[in-house]
Amino acid sequence: MQKSTVGFIVVTVCLICPSWAAASGEDKSPKSLSIDGVQKQNLKLLTEQLNRGWRAFCDAPVDEGVMSLFQGINPSDARLHVMTITNQSVELPIKSISQIKDFDISPERKTLVYVNAFHTADSYFSVQEHLTLLQNSRRDLNVIVVDFAKDVAQLYYAVRHHLSVDGYFVYKLVRALLDAGISAQDITLAGHSVGANIAALGAKLFVKETKQLVGQLIAIDPATMCRTTDILVKQGVAARVVTIHGEGDVFGVRVPLGHIDIYPNGIGYFPRRKLQPGCESKVCSHMYPFVLFMEALIEGVMIPATKCDSWAKFRQGDCNYQNTINIGLVYPATAKGLYFCLTQPNPPFTYMEHGLRYKTRRPEKSSKSS
Structure with missing residues (x-):
């Protein structure tokens, strides 16, 4: 894949609507x-x-x-994507939550509920296509995708009016999983941007109604939203809350929110800091941690990060290199605090263990020039 890969994400995000061009002389x-x-x-x-x-x-x-x-404005138009025992992904209306137990959901496996609220067009890079690939490749997990993203209008209503309803649907799904024999501690809720806040609300409602915690919430660059009260990712909504930051200015939340906060390349740790590798816009930087997360889960690539008190300390090499984690689903019980790493513009995005130490300039990998 060429160096423009991550930048291409920006193009797909900008194409989320149908053509609207009108004649130049049209009365608007x-x-x-x-x-x-x-x-x-x-x-x-x-x-x-x-x-x-x-x-x-x-x-x-x-x-x-x-x-x-x-069509698509009402939260009840959202879709569930579940797997059958014949390895087929099936789309269900959100109202069919109670039927979840009839599909390939096993109490013997860990469960990942991914909440999507960010729409991209069908193209070489697509959020929806990545999530389909995730479901098909990780058959060692129960992977359920809750898709609230139909188009940009749906996204507008989600951040303006429908957050509480969307969060309630996620809560109902978690309850249905418990009815199917899944343990709450074996459930990870995850989401990017607006989806991260919807997932957090679902987890919060679950705590309120059942006095139980889901095992984990992974918030990928949670959105700043329309109101600060709608930033719902915080410690206490799940047994472990992991935040993977990406942009930290106009799209993603900059401040630490979880038990673990990962800042790839230090972007988002300071306001208006430079863009993520390979990115030419803040939208791209906002999408970048989603790509890292998908690479870790789908490809099994290790993307390590080390604990450090600050980005300045990371640059100086003054970190606890005995306390490292890998971006993904599994984190040590003792992990807590700020984590930093370096990654590159192209897949594989990881520098492996070399990404744990700051360097002003990284050599290009030979595979990128071939």
Whole structure:
């Protein structure tokens, strides 16, 4: 894969809407547009604002009355993706949560519930395609994908109005897994961006209603959201909370939130710090930790990080190199605090153990020039 791989993520995110181009002389006043025309204007506006960050996206002056007429706005239109015993991924409506026990869900395996609320177009890189590959490749796990992402309008409603409903669906899914014989401590909830906050809310509701904790929450660059009260990733919602930071300015939360906070390349640790390797935009940096997480889970690649008091200490080599972890699903019970590592622009993204020590410039791998 060439060096533009991660940057290509930005292109896919920017293509999340259908074509809305109008003739140059068209009258775009509200009275002259059809409902479809108004919706096209909505989608164009949301896409433009999304590239500026969540606050701009949340404050976009869209016509919500028209948006609500289109399929995909209601949280009940979300989908579950589960596996059959014949290794087939099946899509179910979110209302079919109670049927989860009828699919290939085994109490003998650990369970990963991935909450997706970030839509990308079908292309070489696609969030949805990565999640399908995850389900098909990790048959040693019960992998269930909860997909709230249909388009940019759905995303807008999730961050503005539907967060509580989406979180309730995740809670109901966890309860259904318990009914299927899955232990709460064997469940990991994970999500990227808005999905991280939805997963955290589901875990929080589970604690409130059952007085139990799910085993783990993995929050991948959790979104800053429209309101600070909607940043729900925090210690206490799960037995272990792991946060993998990526951008830390207009999309992702910068401050430590979990028992473990991982800052690949130090990006997000300081405000307005440079972009992730291979990225040319903040959207790309926001997506970067998702790519790392998928590489670790799907390819089994080790991406180690070492505990350090700060990014400055990491740069100086003043870290506890006996206390290292690998990005993924399994973390030592004693791991706690801030962790840093270096990664590269192209897959495999890991530098292995060489990523544990700071260097101002990394040599290019020979495979990238071949």
